Amino acid sequence: MSKLFSHSAQEAFQKLPLKLRNFFTRYPPAPFREYASEQTVANAPNANPFIANRHPVTGKVQNPIYSLRRQSDLYKLAFKFGVADLMPSLQHNKKFYAEKFDTKPLLKGVLSPKGHKWERTFVERKQKIADAVAKVDEVIAEEKGANYRKRPEKRQKQTSTWV
Amino acid sequence: MSSRYSPLERLPAHLRNFLIKRSEQAQLPAFRRQTDRFVPEEKRFSKPEQWKVLEGDRVMFIKGVNKGKIARVLGLQSFSNHIFTDISETKPMVVPKQLWQENQDTYLIDYPKTVPVEDVRVVATVAREDGTEYDIAAEDVVFKGKYFDEDYKKMMPIRRVKYHEHIIIPWPRVDPVDDCAFSTPPDVVEERTHVENSILTYDQPSDFSIESLRDPTMKRAYKWNKQVLKKGDITKLTPPSEIFSETKKAMFEERKQIREAQIKEISPEVLEFIGSRVAEHLNNVTDPRFKQYVDKVSGESRARKLEAKQQEKQFQDLKIKEAEQRNKQKKTPKH
Numbered sequence: 091m092s093k094l095f096s097h098s099a100q101e102a103f104q105k106l107p108l109k110l111r112n113f114f115t116r117y118p119p120a121p122f123r124e125y126a127s128e129q130t131v132a133n134a135p136n137a138n139p140f141i142a143n144r145h146p147v148t149g150k151v152q153n154p155i156y157s158l159r160r161q162s163d164l165y166k167l168a169f170k171f172g173v174a175d176l177m178p179s180l181q182h183n184k185k186f187y188a189e190k191f192d193t194k195p196l197l198k199g200v201l202s203p204k205g206h207k208w209e210r211t212f213v214e215r216k217q218k219i220a221d222a223v224a225k226v227d228e229v230i231a232e233e234k235g236a237n238y239r240k241r242p243e244k245r246q247k248q249t250s251t252w253v
Numbered sequence: 254m255s256s257r258y259s260p261l262e263r264l265p266a267h268l269r270n271f272l273i274k275r276s277e278q279a280q281l282p283a284f285r286r287q288t289d290r291f292v293p294e295e296k297r298f299s300k301p302e303q304w305k306v307l308e309g310d311r312v313m314f315i316k317g318v319n320k321g322k323i324a325r326v327l328g329l330q331s332f333s334n335h336i337f338t339d340i341s342e343t344k345p346m347v348v349p350k351q352l353w354q355e356n357q358d359t360y361l362i363d364y365p366k367t368v369p370v371e372d373v374r375v376v377a378t379v380a381r382e383d384g385t386e387y388d389i390a391a392e393d394v395v396f397k398g399k400y401f402d403e404d405y406k407k408m409m410p411i412r413r414v415k416y417h418e419h420i421i422i423p424w425p426r427v428d429p430v431d432d433c434a435f436s437t438p439p440d441v442v443e444e445r446t447h448v449e450n451s452i453l454t455y456d457q458p459s460d461f462s463i464e465s466l467r468d469p470t471m472k473r474a475y476k477w478n479k480q481v482l483k484k485g486d487i488t489k490l491t492p493p494s495e496i497f498s499e500t501k502k503a504m505f506e507e508r509k510q511i512r513e514a515q516i517k518e519i520s521p522e523v524l525e526f527i528g529s530r531v532a533e534h535l536n537n538v539t540d541p542r543f544k545q546y547v548d549k550v551s552g553e554s555r556a557r558k559l560e561a562k563q564q565e566k567q568f569q570d571l572k573i574k575e576a577e578q579r580n581k582q583k584k585t586p587k588h
Contacts, residue, residue, distance in 0.1 A: 091539035095547075099528030102535055106527075107550040114527055115519040122523055133511075147503075167550075172534025173527060 110167050119176035127179045138178045154181070162186075262293050284347060298334050298370075301424070302396050302410055305370060306336060309425025312373035313390040318342060323376055323388075326425075335367035342366040377414070377422040380579055391415070391422060404429055419576035 097105065106114075117123070117139055125138045132143040132152055139155040156164065158181075165186055168174045174186075185193050204210075231239040261269055269291070277285050298304050306312055310326045324340040343363035350360070374390040381387070396410035397418060404427050414420040432438075449456060482490070497505070538544060548554060 093536060094538050094541065094544045095532075095535040097532045097535055099525050099532050101528075102532035103524050103528035105535060105547055105551045106531060108552055111519075114523065116516055118516070118520070118523045119527065121526070122520075170546075171531050173530050176527065176530065 106171055107167055110164065110171070110173075113164055114176075117178065119173075125178035127183065140178055140180050142181070281347070292332060292334050296334075297331055298329075299331075301412075304329060304336075305394055305412075306373065306375055307425055309427065311376040312336075312338065313376050314340075314368070314373055316372040317368070330367050333367065335369050336373070337365060337367055338373075341368065375412075375422055377420070379420055380582075382579070389414070389420070391420075394422060406430070419573040421577060421580045423580070 095102075095105075103111070117125075124136050126134070126136045126141070127138065129141055129151075130137050130143055131146045133146050134143075137143050140161050142151050142154050144151055154161070161180055165174060165177055165180065168177055169187065183193075184190075227242050231241075261272065264272070273291060301307060306326050308326055308328055311323055312326055313323050314320050319340055319342070322340055324338040327337040327339055329336055343365050345361050346364035347360050348357075348362055374392060375394055376388055376390050378386050379389055391414040393415040394412050395415045395418065397413055398411040399408045400411060401407070402409040402424065405424070409424055412422045412424065414422065447456075535547065538547075
Protein backbone atom coordinates (compact mmCIF):
# COMPACT_ATOMS: atom_id res chain seq x y z
CA MET A 91 0.00 0.00 0.00
CA SER A 92 1.18 3.49 -0.81
CA LYS A 93 1.72 5.98 1.95
CA LEU A 94 -0.90 8.69 2.21
CA PHE A 95 0.92 11.44 4.09
CA SER A 96 4.30 13.05 3.63
CA HIS A 97 4.34 15.90 6.12
CA SER A 98 7.08 17.91 7.72
CA ALA A 99 6.99 18.38 11.50
CA GLN A 100 5.32 21.78 11.13
CA GLU A 101 2.58 20.46 8.83
CA ALA A 102 2.04 17.35 10.91
CA PHE A 103 1.48 19.41 14.05
CA GLN A 104 -1.29 21.33 12.26
CA LYS A 105 -2.94 17.99 11.47
CA LEU A 106 -3.56 17.40 15.18
CA PRO A 107 -7.10 18.18 16.40
CA LEU A 108 -7.43 21.63 17.96
CA LYS A 109 -8.18 20.09 21.37
CA LEU A 110 -4.84 18.32 21.37
CA ARG A 111 -2.91 21.29 19.97
CA ASN A 112 -4.28 23.49 22.75
CA PHE A 113 -3.37 20.90 25.35
CA PHE A 114 0.22 20.59 24.18
CA THR A 115 0.51 24.39 24.02
CA ARG A 116 -0.48 24.69 27.68
CA TYR A 117 1.31 21.58 28.88
CA PRO A 118 4.52 20.96 26.92
CA PRO A 119 5.63 17.29 27.00
CA ALA A 120 8.31 15.60 29.08
CA PRO A 121 11.74 16.88 27.97
CA PHE A 122 10.52 20.47 28.33
CA ARG A 123 8.50 20.03 31.48
CA GLU A 124 8.12 17.23 34.02
CA TYR A 125 4.84 16.32 35.66
CA ALA A 126 4.30 14.71 39.04
CA SER A 127 2.56 11.36 39.13
CA GLU A 128 1.28 12.03 42.65
CA GLN A 129 -0.89 14.71 44.21
CA THR A 130 1.01 18.01 44.72
CA VAL A 131 0.25 21.63 45.52
CA ALA A 132 -1.89 23.13 42.77
CA ASN A 133 0.54 25.92 41.90
CA ALA A 134 3.65 23.71 41.89
CA PRO A 135 5.68 23.91 38.66
CA ASN A 136 5.25 20.17 38.14
CA ALA A 137 1.55 20.03 39.02
CA ASN A 138 -0.19 17.39 36.95
CA PRO A 139 -3.36 18.70 35.29
CA PHE A 140 -4.86 15.20 35.33
CA ILE A 141 -4.59 14.74 39.10
CA ALA A 142 -6.64 16.34 41.87
CA ASN A 143 -4.16 18.68 43.60
CA ARG A 144 -4.30 20.61 46.86
CA HIS A 145 -4.77 24.35 47.19
CA PRO A 146 -1.55 25.95 48.47
CA VAL A 147 -3.28 28.08 51.13
CA THR A 148 -6.45 26.30 52.17
CA GLY A 149 -5.16 22.77 51.59
CA LYS A 150 -8.44 21.75 50.03
CA VAL A 151 -8.39 19.20 47.24
CA GLN A 152 -9.35 20.71 43.90
CA ASN A 153 -10.80 18.78 41.01
CA PRO A 154 -8.27 18.03 38.27
CA ILE A 155 -8.08 20.71 35.55
CA TYR A 156 -9.15 18.10 33.00
CA SER A 157 -12.05 15.92 34.12
CA LEU A 158 -11.81 12.14 33.80
CA ARG A 159 -13.83 12.23 30.60
CA ARG A 160 -11.69 14.96 29.05
CA GLN A 161 -8.51 13.17 30.12
CA SER A 162 -9.76 10.04 28.44
CA ASP A 163 -10.73 11.93 25.27
CA LEU A 164 -7.34 13.62 25.06
CA TYR A 165 -5.42 10.43 25.71
CA LYS A 166 -7.33 8.47 23.06
CA LEU A 167 -6.86 11.27 20.51
CA ALA A 168 -3.14 11.37 21.28
CA PHE A 169 -2.96 7.61 20.91
CA LYS A 170 -4.41 7.83 17.38
CA PHE A 171 -1.66 10.31 16.44
CA GLY A 172 1.11 8.32 18.13
CA VAL A 173 1.89 10.84 20.86
CA ALA A 174 0.16 9.19 23.81
CA ASP A 175 3.47 8.72 25.63
CA LEU A 176 4.00 12.50 25.66
CA MET A 177 0.98 13.03 27.91
CA PRO A 178 1.38 13.50 31.68
CA SER A 179 0.57 10.36 33.64
CA LEU A 180 -3.04 9.88 34.59
CA GLN A 181 -4.33 9.41 38.10
CA HIS A 182 -3.30 6.07 39.69
CA ASN A 183 -1.15 5.53 36.58
CA LYS A 184 -4.21 4.65 34.56
CA LYS A 185 -3.44 3.11 31.17
CA PHE A 186 -5.45 2.51 28.02
CA TYR A 187 -5.67 -0.15 25.30
CA ALA A 188 -2.91 -2.82 25.07
CA GLU A 189 -0.78 -1.14 27.70
CA LYS A 190 -3.67 -1.37 30.12
CA PHE A 191 -3.88 -5.14 29.68
CA ASP A 192 -0.11 -5.59 29.83
CA THR A 193 0.28 -3.71 33.09
CA LYS A 194 -2.85 -5.08 34.69
CA PRO A 195 -2.02 -6.83 38.02
CA LEU A 196 -3.15 -10.45 38.04
CA LEU A 197 -6.08 -11.22 40.27
CA LYS A 198 -5.58 -13.31 43.39
CA GLY A 199 -8.00 -15.92 42.13
CA VAL A 200 -6.13 -16.18 38.84
CA LEU A 201 -2.76 -16.52 40.57
CA SER A 202 -3.87 -19.20 43.05
CA PRO A 203 -7.31 -20.53 42.28
CA LYS A 204 -9.06 -22.07 45.23
CA GLY A 205 -10.35 -25.17 43.44
CA HIS A 206 -12.61 -27.92 44.76
CA LYS A 207 -11.85 -29.76 47.96
CA TRP A 208 -10.78 -32.93 46.13
CA GLU A 209 -8.36 -30.80 44.07
CA ARG A 210 -6.94 -29.13 47.13
CA THR A 211 -6.35 -32.40 48.99
CA PHE A 212 -5.38 -34.48 45.94
CA VAL A 213 -1.58 -34.58 46.43
CA GLU A 214 -1.87 -35.14 50.16
CA ARG A 215 -4.29 -38.01 49.70
CA LYS A 216 -2.17 -39.64 47.01
CA GLN A 217 0.89 -39.40 49.27
CA LYS A 218 -1.05 -40.95 52.09
CA ILE A 219 -2.13 -43.84 49.87
CA ALA A 220 1.43 -44.33 48.57
CA ASP A 221 2.79 -44.42 52.13
CA ALA A 222 0.15 -46.91 53.16
CA VAL A 223 0.88 -49.17 50.19
CA ALA A 224 4.61 -49.08 51.01
CA LYS A 225 3.91 -50.27 54.56
CA VAL A 226 1.26 -52.81 53.59
CA ASP A 227 3.44 -55.99 54.16
CA GLU A 228 4.29 -55.04 57.68
CA VAL A 229 0.70 -54.33 58.49
CA ILE A 230 -0.49 -57.67 57.07
CA ALA A 231 2.26 -59.55 58.86
CA GLU A 232 1.27 -57.97 62.09
CA GLU A 233 -2.29 -59.01 61.60
CA LYS A 234 -1.76 -62.53 60.22
CA GLY A 235 1.18 -63.79 62.34
CA ALA A 236 4.81 -65.11 62.11
CA ASN A 237 4.33 -67.33 58.99
CA TYR A 238 3.24 -64.53 56.96
CA ARG A 239 6.26 -62.45 57.96
CA LYS A 240 8.50 -64.77 55.84
CA ARG A 241 6.44 -64.19 52.80
CA PRO A 242 8.20 -61.06 51.52
CA GLU A 243 11.54 -62.89 51.71
CA LYS A 244 10.04 -65.82 49.72
CA ARG A 245 8.75 -63.45 47.19
CA GLN A 246 12.20 -61.94 46.88
CA LYS A 247 13.57 -65.40 46.06
CA GLN A 248 10.80 -66.07 43.55
CA THR A 249 11.74 -63.13 41.40
CA SER A 250 13.15 -64.40 38.15
CA THR A 251 16.70 -63.36 37.40
CA TRP A 252 16.61 -64.51 33.82
CA VAL A 253 15.05 -62.82 30.87
CA MET B 254 -62.97 46.26 38.93
CA SER B 255 -60.08 47.70 37.00
CA SER B 256 -60.93 50.14 34.27
CA ARG B 257 -58.39 48.43 32.02
CA TYR B 258 -60.90 45.79 31.04
CA SER B 259 -64.40 46.16 29.79
CA PRO B 260 -66.85 43.84 31.56
CA LEU B 261 -67.20 41.78 28.40
CA GLU B 262 -63.50 41.06 28.14
CA ARG B 263 -63.31 39.70 31.67
CA LEU B 264 -65.77 36.95 30.85
CA PRO B 265 -64.68 33.52 29.63
CA ALA B 266 -64.70 33.15 25.85
CA HIS B 267 -67.74 30.87 25.60
CA LEU B 268 -69.89 33.16 27.77
CA ARG B 269 -68.67 36.25 25.94
CA ASN B 270 -69.54 34.78 22.55
CA PHE B 271 -72.95 33.75 23.84
CA LEU B 272 -73.73 37.27 25.07
CA ILE B 273 -72.52 38.88 21.86
CA LYS B 274 -74.67 36.52 19.85
CA ARG B 275 -77.69 37.30 22.04
CA SER B 276 -77.28 41.06 21.62
CA GLU B 277 -76.85 40.63 17.87
CA GLN B 278 -80.06 38.64 17.62
CA ALA B 279 -81.96 41.43 19.34
CA GLN B 280 -80.85 43.91 16.67
CA LEU B 281 -82.41 44.53 13.29
CA PRO B 282 -80.27 42.92 10.57
CA ALA B 283 -79.22 46.34 9.28
CA PHE B 284 -77.95 47.38 12.69
CA ARG B 285 -75.97 44.26 13.34
CA ARG B 286 -72.23 44.36 13.58
CA GLN B 287 -70.43 43.95 10.33
CA THR B 288 -67.98 41.38 11.60
CA ASP B 289 -68.52 38.54 14.02
CA ARG B 290 -64.91 38.57 14.95
CA PHE B 291 -64.39 39.91 18.44
CA VAL B 292 -60.78 40.85 19.02
CA PRO B 293 -59.87 41.32 22.67
CA GLU B 294 -57.87 44.40 23.46
CA GLU B 295 -54.60 42.58 24.10
CA LYS B 296 -54.78 40.91 20.68
CA ARG B 297 -55.46 44.07 18.69
CA PHE B 298 -52.72 45.26 16.37
CA SER B 299 -50.80 48.30 17.49
CA LYS B 300 -47.48 48.18 15.63
CA PRO B 301 -46.72 48.45 11.89
CA GLU B 302 -45.02 45.03 12.17
CA GLN B 303 -48.39 43.53 13.11
CA TRP B 304 -50.47 45.40 10.55
CA LYS B 305 -47.93 44.88 7.71
CA VAL B 306 -49.83 47.49 5.69
CA LEU B 307 -50.56 51.11 6.53
CA GLU B 308 -52.89 53.75 5.18
CA GLY B 309 -51.91 54.61 1.60
CA ASP B 310 -50.44 51.19 0.74
CA ARG B 311 -51.46 49.38 -2.42
CA VAL B 312 -52.75 45.85 -1.82
CA MET B 313 -53.95 42.92 -3.92
CA PHE B 314 -56.92 40.84 -2.77
CA ILE B 315 -56.36 37.10 -2.63
CA LYS B 316 -59.88 36.13 -1.54
CA GLY B 317 -63.46 37.16 -2.17
CA VAL B 318 -65.19 38.69 -5.17
CA ASN B 319 -62.42 41.22 -5.67
CA LYS B 320 -59.75 38.54 -5.87
CA GLY B 321 -56.84 39.70 -8.02
CA LYS B 322 -57.78 43.37 -7.97
CA ILE B 323 -55.41 46.00 -6.68
CA ALA B 324 -56.74 48.58 -4.24
CA ARG B 325 -55.45 51.27 -1.93
CA VAL B 326 -55.72 51.09 1.86
CA LEU B 327 -57.93 53.91 3.17
CA GLY B 328 -57.67 53.18 6.87
CA LEU B 329 -57.22 50.66 9.65
CA GLN B 330 -60.09 49.41 11.79
CA SER B 331 -58.28 48.81 15.02
CA PHE B 332 -61.00 47.00 16.99
CA SER B 333 -61.28 44.19 14.43
CA ASN B 334 -57.76 44.10 12.93
CA HIS B 335 -59.34 44.77 9.52
CA ILE B 336 -58.59 47.38 6.85
CA PHE B 337 -60.72 49.69 4.71
CA THR B 338 -59.94 49.69 0.99
CA ASP B 339 -61.10 51.89 -1.89
CA ILE B 340 -62.40 48.84 -3.78
CA SER B 341 -64.64 46.82 -1.50
CA GLU B 342 -67.92 45.00 -1.13
CA THR B 343 -70.70 46.95 0.48
CA LYS B 344 -73.63 46.09 2.68
CA PRO B 345 -76.77 48.10 3.40
CA MET B 346 -76.74 49.99 6.67
CA VAL B 347 -79.35 52.10 8.43
CA VAL B 348 -78.20 55.56 9.48
CA PRO B 349 -80.19 57.75 11.90
CA LYS B 350 -81.13 61.10 10.51
CA GLN B 351 -78.78 62.97 12.88
CA LEU B 352 -75.79 61.31 11.22
CA TRP B 353 -76.84 61.90 7.60
CA GLN B 354 -74.22 63.21 5.23
CA GLU B 355 -74.76 65.98 2.72
CA ASN B 356 -77.06 65.10 -0.20
CA GLN B 357 -78.31 62.02 1.64
CA ASP B 358 -82.02 61.40 1.21
CA THR B 359 -82.52 57.87 2.54
CA TYR B 360 -81.91 56.00 5.80
CA LEU B 361 -80.26 53.13 3.98
CA ILE B 362 -76.72 53.56 2.71
CA ASP B 363 -74.13 51.18 1.28
CA TYR B 364 -71.45 50.85 3.89
CA PRO B 365 -68.09 49.41 2.77
CA LYS B 366 -67.07 46.02 4.17
CA THR B 367 -63.65 45.72 5.74
CA VAL B 368 -61.08 43.10 4.83
CA PRO B 369 -58.81 41.16 7.19
CA VAL B 370 -55.12 41.88 6.70
CA GLU B 371 -54.44 38.20 6.00
CA ASP B 372 -56.59 38.41 2.85
CA VAL B 373 -54.43 40.97 1.07
CA ARG B 374 -50.88 41.15 -0.24
CA VAL B 375 -48.79 44.27 -0.34
CA VAL B 376 -48.05 45.54 -3.84
CA ALA B 377 -44.73 47.24 -4.44
CA THR B 378 -43.05 48.87 -7.40
CA VAL B 379 -39.57 47.59 -8.11
CA ALA B 380 -37.07 49.24 -10.42
CA ARG B 381 -34.96 47.19 -12.81
CA GLU B 382 -31.34 48.07 -13.39
CA ASP B 383 -32.18 49.66 -16.75
CA GLY B 384 -34.68 52.00 -15.07
CA THR B 385 -37.98 50.34 -16.03
CA GLU B 386 -40.44 49.61 -13.26
CA TYR B 387 -42.75 46.69 -12.52
CA ASP B 388 -45.18 45.74 -9.77
CA ILE B 389 -44.88 42.80 -7.44
CA ALA B 390 -47.31 41.43 -4.86
CA ALA B 391 -45.38 40.18 -1.85
CA GLU B 392 -46.67 36.87 -0.51
CA ASP B 393 -45.32 37.84 2.88
CA VAL B 394 -43.16 40.57 4.32
CA VAL B 395 -40.45 40.51 6.98
CA PHE B 396 -39.03 43.33 9.05
CA LYS B 397 -35.30 43.77 9.41
CA GLY B 398 -33.63 46.94 10.58
CA LYS B 399 -35.13 50.27 11.60
CA TYR B 400 -34.83 53.87 10.45
CA PHE B 401 -36.20 57.22 11.56
CA ASP B 402 -39.06 58.30 9.33
CA GLU B 403 -39.42 62.07 9.01
CA ASP B 404 -43.10 61.90 8.04
CA TYR B 405 -44.20 59.45 10.71
CA LYS B 406 -41.84 61.15 13.17
CA LYS B 407 -40.73 57.85 14.70
CA MET B 408 -38.56 54.80 14.20
CA MET B 409 -40.13 52.57 11.57
CA PRO B 410 -39.16 48.98 10.73
CA ILE B 411 -37.78 48.34 7.24
CA ARG B 412 -40.31 46.25 5.31
CA ARG B 413 -38.79 43.64 3.03
CA VAL B 414 -40.18 40.90 0.80
CA LYS B 415 -39.78 37.53 2.49
CA TYR B 416 -37.05 35.36 0.91
CA HIS B 417 -36.08 38.38 -1.28
CA GLU B 418 -34.88 40.62 1.46
CA HIS B 419 -32.98 42.93 -0.87
CA ILE B 420 -36.38 44.19 -2.12
CA ILE B 421 -37.54 46.89 0.27
CA ILE B 422 -41.17 48.03 0.24
CA PRO B 423 -41.17 51.63 1.48
CA TRP B 424 -43.93 52.73 3.81
CA PRO B 425 -46.55 54.99 2.20
CA ARG B 426 -46.03 58.70 2.67
CA VAL B 427 -48.43 60.47 5.06
CA ASP B 428 -49.39 64.09 5.25
CA PRO B 429 -47.12 65.81 7.74
CA VAL B 430 -48.90 66.64 11.01
CA ASP B 431 -49.06 70.30 11.88
CA ASP B 432 -47.96 71.26 15.38
CA CYS B 433 -50.72 72.53 17.63
CA ALA B 434 -50.46 75.10 20.38
CA PHE B 435 -49.58 72.48 23.00
CA SER B 436 -46.85 70.75 20.99
CA THR B 437 -43.29 70.90 22.27
CA PRO B 438 -40.84 72.24 19.70
CA PRO B 439 -38.28 69.62 18.55
CA ASP B 440 -35.29 71.54 19.91
CA VAL B 441 -36.83 71.69 23.40
CA VAL B 442 -37.83 68.03 23.56
CA GLU B 443 -34.37 66.69 24.29
CA GLU B 444 -33.40 69.42 26.70
CA ARG B 445 -32.56 68.03 30.13
CA THR B 446 -34.16 69.98 32.95
CA HIS B 447 -33.36 67.84 35.95
CA VAL B 448 -30.16 66.11 37.01
CA GLU B 449 -30.00 63.78 39.99
CA ASN B 450 -27.00 64.12 42.25
CA SER B 451 -27.08 60.69 43.84
CA ILE B 452 -28.77 57.39 43.31
CA LEU B 453 -28.97 56.83 47.06
CA THR B 454 -30.78 59.99 48.09
CA TYR B 455 -33.89 61.39 46.48
CA ASP B 456 -34.34 65.05 45.60
CA GLN B 457 -37.53 65.41 47.56
CA PRO B 458 -38.75 67.82 50.19
CA SER B 459 -37.80 66.93 53.77
CA ASP B 460 -41.41 66.71 54.92
CA PHE B 461 -42.29 64.31 52.12
CA SER B 462 -43.43 60.87 53.17
CA ILE B 463 -44.39 57.92 51.01
CA GLU B 464 -47.67 57.71 52.96
CA SER B 465 -48.74 60.99 51.38
CA LEU B 466 -48.83 59.27 48.00
CA ARG B 467 -51.13 56.50 49.20
CA ASP B 468 -54.85 56.50 49.07
CA PRO B 469 -56.12 57.70 52.49
CA THR B 470 -59.36 55.77 52.04
CA MET B 471 -57.79 52.44 51.24
CA LYS B 472 -59.19 49.38 52.95
CA ARG B 473 -56.03 47.66 54.12
CA ALA B 474 -54.12 50.57 55.60
CA TYR B 475 -52.58 48.29 58.23
CA LYS B 476 -50.53 46.73 55.48
CA TRP B 477 -48.24 49.73 55.54
CA ASN B 478 -48.23 50.29 59.32
CA LYS B 479 -45.56 47.77 60.02
CA GLN B 480 -44.46 48.08 63.65
CA VAL B 481 -42.00 45.20 63.62
CA LEU B 482 -39.30 44.61 61.11
CA LYS B 483 -38.71 41.01 60.17
CA LYS B 484 -35.36 39.46 59.40
CA GLY B 485 -35.89 39.76 55.66
CA ASP B 486 -36.83 43.44 55.99
CA ILE B 487 -33.65 44.18 57.94
CA THR B 488 -31.56 42.40 55.33
CA LYS B 489 -33.16 44.46 52.60
CA LEU B 490 -32.73 47.72 54.48
CA THR B 491 -29.10 47.17 55.52
CA PRO B 492 -26.59 48.25 52.89
CA PRO B 493 -23.81 45.73 52.17
CA SER B 494 -20.59 46.50 54.02
CA GLU B 495 -18.36 45.54 51.11
CA ILE B 496 -19.10 44.00 47.78
CA PHE B 497 -16.24 41.49 47.74
CA SER B 498 -14.73 39.93 50.85
CA GLU B 499 -10.96 39.66 51.36
CA THR B 500 -11.14 35.97 50.53
CA LYS B 501 -12.93 36.69 47.27
CA LYS B 502 -10.33 39.34 46.39
CA ALA B 503 -7.54 36.87 47.12
CA MET B 504 -9.29 34.39 44.87
CA PHE B 505 -9.51 36.94 42.05
CA GLU B 506 -5.80 37.67 42.45
CA GLU B 507 -5.01 33.97 42.36
CA ARG B 508 -7.13 33.44 39.26
CA LYS B 509 -5.34 36.33 37.61
CA GLN B 510 -1.96 34.81 38.39
CA ILE B 511 -3.04 31.45 37.01
CA ARG B 512 -4.28 33.14 33.83
CA GLU B 513 -1.03 35.05 33.44
CA ALA B 514 1.09 31.96 34.05
CA GLN B 515 -0.72 30.00 31.36
CA ILE B 516 1.25 29.41 28.17
CA LYS B 517 -0.69 30.80 25.23
CA GLU B 518 1.80 30.38 22.39
CA ILE B 519 3.55 27.13 21.61
CA SER B 520 7.33 27.44 21.45
CA PRO B 521 9.00 26.36 18.17
CA GLU B 522 11.11 23.67 19.91
CA VAL B 523 8.05 22.00 21.42
CA LEU B 524 6.21 22.27 18.12
CA GLU B 525 9.15 20.70 16.28
CA PHE B 526 9.40 17.92 18.87
CA ILE B 527 5.72 16.99 18.83
CA GLY B 528 5.38 17.61 15.09
CA SER B 529 8.23 15.24 14.28
CA ARG B 530 6.63 12.50 16.38
CA VAL B 531 3.26 13.04 14.67
CA ALA B 532 4.88 13.15 11.22
CA GLU B 533 6.68 9.88 11.94
CA HIS B 534 3.34 8.29 12.81
CA LEU B 535 1.28 9.82 9.98
CA ASN B 536 3.82 9.25 7.21
CA ASN B 537 3.53 5.49 7.78
CA VAL B 538 -0.26 5.51 7.48
CA THR B 539 -1.66 3.42 4.61
CA ASP B 540 -5.32 3.27 5.58
CA PRO B 541 -7.41 5.71 3.47
CA ARG B 542 -10.11 5.74 6.16
CA PHE B 543 -7.65 6.96 8.72
CA LYS B 544 -6.59 9.72 6.32
CA GLN B 545 -10.22 10.75 6.00
CA TYR B 546 -10.50 10.82 9.78
CA VAL B 547 -7.36 12.93 10.15
CA ASP B 548 -8.58 15.42 7.55
CA LYS B 549 -11.86 15.76 9.38
CA VAL B 550 -10.57 16.19 12.93
CA SER B 551 -7.75 18.54 11.96
CA GLY B 552 -10.39 21.21 11.24
CA GLU B 553 -9.19 22.04 7.74
CA SER B 554 -12.43 21.12 6.01
CA ARG B 555 -14.35 23.09 8.63
CA ALA B 556 -12.16 26.14 8.06
CA ARG B 557 -12.70 25.82 4.32
CA LYS B 558 -16.47 25.60 4.80
CA LEU B 559 -16.49 28.62 7.10
CA GLU B 560 -14.50 30.65 4.60
CA ALA B 561 -16.93 29.78 1.80
CA LYS B 562 -19.87 30.73 4.03
CA GLN B 563 -18.26 34.05 4.88
CA GLN B 564 -17.69 34.84 1.21
CA GLU B 565 -21.31 33.99 0.42
CA LYS B 566 -22.51 36.30 3.18
CA GLN B 567 -20.32 39.16 1.96
CA PHE B 568 -21.69 38.71 -1.54
CA GLN B 569 -25.29 38.71 -0.24
CA ASP B 570 -24.67 41.84 1.85
CA LEU B 571 -23.26 43.61 -1.20
CA LYS B 572 -26.33 42.64 -3.21
CA ILE B 573 -28.67 43.96 -0.52
CA LYS B 574 -26.71 47.20 -0.26
CA GLU B 575 -26.89 47.75 -4.03
CA ALA B 576 -30.62 47.05 -4.06
CA GLU B 577 -31.17 49.45 -1.17
CA GLN B 578 -29.28 52.13 -3.09
CA ARG B 579 -31.42 51.47 -6.17
CA ASN B 580 -34.62 51.63 -4.15
CA LYS B 581 -33.56 54.90 -2.57
CA GLN B 582 -32.96 56.48 -5.97
CA LYS B 583 -36.28 55.31 -7.39
CA LYS B 584 -38.36 56.06 -4.28
CA THR B 585 -41.11 58.40 -5.36
CA PRO B 586 -44.16 59.25 -3.26
CA LYS B 587 -47.27 57.57 -4.65
CA HIS B 588 -50.27 58.90 -2.92
